[in-house]
């Protein structure tokens with residue numbers, strides 16, 4: 001099996017720094033993290049970082065097993081008059097291996113919906129920047145028993161794209177940054193549902209990783225990563241501390 005095949009068998013742990021950090025703190029974080037993750041050979045690793053620091057992080061991580069990635073990407077593909085935007089081609093140019101697409105904070109604060117997100121997803125594919133599609137329901141949607149319907153609607157952007165691989169991060173909005181984690185039963189049910197949706201949208205041959213996100217930390221990571229159909233974690237707050245991020249990576253390394 002090639003390295004390219006093996007990564008679809010591994011657990012993935014991706015950090016999402018959001019709008020945090022400065023040059024000095026980023027360098028310290030990475031310098032303290034790297035020596036702690038030498039053993040984590042069985043885990044696919046990455047950090048999504050503020051665009052302005054992407055090149056710096058890519059340089060700091062060169063030669064390591066950690067991918068650098070972006071937290072967002074423009075809906076526009078070509079260079080032009082799009083003030084403030086960063087295209088998928090630019091992300092690729094500075095070494096980004098992946099980009100988050102449709103994080104709930106983008107959906108909430110920037111009104112991103114399926115039409116825009118499908119464009120972003122496709123531009124990433126064109127530039128060989130791996131899109132990580134973030135999905136998840138709000139508390140009101142879960143309480144109204146709409147969680148599966150919402151997730152199915154968010155996954156619909158994958159239809160008719162002829163994909164051979166898909167990476168999704170399931171992040172219930174009510175679990176992000178709140179300390180409130182979905183139960184193992186809730187995670188198991190939703191991840192199985194997401195798998196079935198991806199298979200019916202993309203066909204049986206598609207390679208799939210479904211990550212869980214929302215208040216993953218050093219204490220709960222092992223339990224979450226042991227749930228069926230949980231292929232890894234997308235980690236916000238706990239990825240900003242080298243010790244807690246390293247502990248989550250270690251939990252992924254030893255997870256079945």
Ligand code: PGA
Nearest residue numbers: 176177214215235236237
């Ligand atoms: P959190 O964020 O781990 O701080 O809850 C996760 C995310 O938003 O990706």
